Amino acid sequence: MKLRNGILGIALGLMMGGVSYSAFADDASTFVYADAGEPSTIDPAKANVNWEFTVTRNIYDRLIDFDLADPSKLLPALATEWTQDGKVWTFKLRDGVTFHDGSPFDATDVKATLDRLLKIGQGQSYLVDDIASVTVVDPMTVKIETKQPTVFLASNLSRIEMLSHVDIDKHKDDQGQAWFNENANGTGPYEFVSWTRGTQIELKRNDKWWGKFPEKPFDRVLDRFVTDGANRARGLEGGEFDLANFVPLDEALRIGTSSGFHMVEGNNLWAWPAIYLNMDLAPTNNKDFRDALVKAFDYNAMVQSFQGKAEVGRGPIPAWFPGSPEKEEPEIKTDLDAAKAALAKSGLANAKMKCSVPAGFPEFRFAATVLQSSAQQLGVTVEIEEQPFVEAITAIKSDKSNCFVLGNANLSPSDATKFFSAHYLKGGFYNSGKFFDQTLQDLVAKLPTIADATERGKLLKQAADIVVDSHYVIWTARPKTVVPEPDRIGGYRIDPAEYINARFWEMYSK
Amino acid sequence: MSISTQPARWTITRPKGVLLPLALLVLAILAAFTLLPGVIAPHDPIALAMADRLKPPSLTHIFGTDEGGRDVFSRIVYGTRYSLGVAIAIVFASALFGVIYGAISGMARRGIDNLMMRIVDLFFGFPALVLALAVAASIGRGLDSVALSLAIIWWPGYARLVRGEVLRLRERPHVEAARALGVSEMTILRRHIIPFVVQEVNVRVTTDIGYALVAVTALSFLGLGANSPTPEWGLLIRDSRPYFGSAWWYLVFPGTMIMLTATAFSLIGDALASRRAA
The missing domain is CATH 3.90.76.10 (Dipeptide-binding Protein; Domain 1)
Incomplete structure (x- = not known):
């Protein structure tokens, strides 16, 4: 009897699950977005990661x-x-x-x-x-x-x-940090409704917005926190979500080419697996050793891992970024003989090093695996350790690791100096390997003051050359971002100068 | 009534049904994987081969390939010594410590016995896997820390089992007879109690290897165990998750190996227990 009741209960539960799922799938006015994480704040003055910008960009x-x-x-x-x-x-x-x-x-x-x-x-x-x-x-x-x-x-x-x-005036005591952390009042296309911790943030459309919505916009947005990429892919494919960010590329390509979906492709910064080498810790504190790693790295393996939807970078500023000197930079490619020569010059044959990888990003882990495999051909041993982001970046900053894998961050749509400030200047949060060059510091400070674009371009190339010649970074690949969008909706565009984010105000149901 | 003073000899009699032979076959295969991976595995488990990336099962790659074009079967073969090796190490280390601890507790005076058992109770007070997670997270990632954390949660089971057996056995006539003849407590323990206890422990060890394997792979799956590109089975499953929709084989085969191994050890443990009961 108990068993039968149990089975009935499970069946009932599945049916009810099906009912609620159907309700979402049929609700054309609600847009369900699977986000890769839950915000720690929705204060625009403190928001710093993709899933926080999802909320702030749409409310303000x-x-x-x-x-x-x-x-x-x-x-x-x-x-x-x-x-x-x-x-x-x-x-x-x-x-x-x-x-x-x-x-x-x-x-x-x-x-x-x-x-x-x-x-x-x-x-x-x-x-x-x-x-x-x-x-x-x-x-x-x-x-x-x-x-x-x-x-x-x-x-x-x-x-x-x-x-x-x-x-701001009403919440002066702490600069309004407590209030803005979990409340929002903007002028933007969507209004904050509620935040169910651990589950979702609900927004509703601001029909008094000064901007223009497309036809059939979404009246309600549910920003769901789905930390696992595979679950985001499953939910998108199954119709539980209307869109998802950071869908693993293989899944994105598979879903995007399946019936009922189309693909949106574009550039973004987040997905670059760039390997930063520690300038202070042996053996990566040796320039020739770093040179050997850069030259030994199997760039083709990375491009293949992105199913050909990637190119090999030549420097810190991607070619598509306004004013990028990338086209003038020499091509970076695998050259095992040159790598062996550089290693011999370093005198660090059979060296061992450790690489910290933020957990949860298969592309980052794979970049480290390729480094490991490439270095092995030189007789260099690379130990990989996957850790939560903060632990991983702390490991290299505190000289417990020789390398760190991360994307590049520059939220500015056309200010290339911001590529440098976070990653290559003294004190930059993502300058994990502690790169320092006074000439670069001076150049980056001077660049924004130059009104002439040609002159600015020359200085920008000088700045890029300093980073390239230091062999501080292995730019493993620059993949395209591929976002599968269901045919039932439209309007998604990739912001090329930001992480993968959805502009809800441009989305519409068909 | 005759009372045996010698432990029963352990032999596995001809099993009824096909499950036990199958379990023994799995065990033999695992032993071969562990001892001769270079002979059995057709491909290098670590080297990247991007041209073969995420290929489905075929004659060349019977379990398909992973995101680095590596042969999943070869990785499973080489991974056996990590996953199963660590599981066996955990169970043996726990059993060794647990037997000593339990035997001392069982033979000790009431006060010491109580104290020792309350310590054991403390370990039982926490959900086992949660405690292992906490220990592994605090001492750092890696198979070593997984082994240590699981051994820490595993030994109390043996201590309690052995202590119970010792309490039961020390009242047995042959032990009392030995004591009356002036044999020292240590000798009684060594010669008249431990041999009986070991038989109970053997059954549990066999069954526990399967459970420990599941625990090791679970911790690796959660990111606390082996690091890439070690072909540890739990890590294989963890690494396969982003590709499940497009490469089912990458997840299914390591998962099947874990299931088969755990089941095989469980069946053999059951067979030993049945034999013991008989």
């Missing part, structure tokens, strides 16, 4: 937008016009914009937002850390003065979300 607006097809082309958003005069930038703001709570947006909000961001100094603040002061000229005009002339301010402001000064 920025002063400037940019053309996804050409990131150097800036577009109006909350600011309709802007001019630069040396160190002073003037922005004319859009009239008639309101926050989700109904309060109007004006220049006071811009000042309060930027002042708060710089005071907190976290998240994306590094994009605008050359701001010296923000002045309200009139309710619809704001003036921003930078510490030195910079050509990239408007471009970098395309990542900075605008908050309400009323909210």
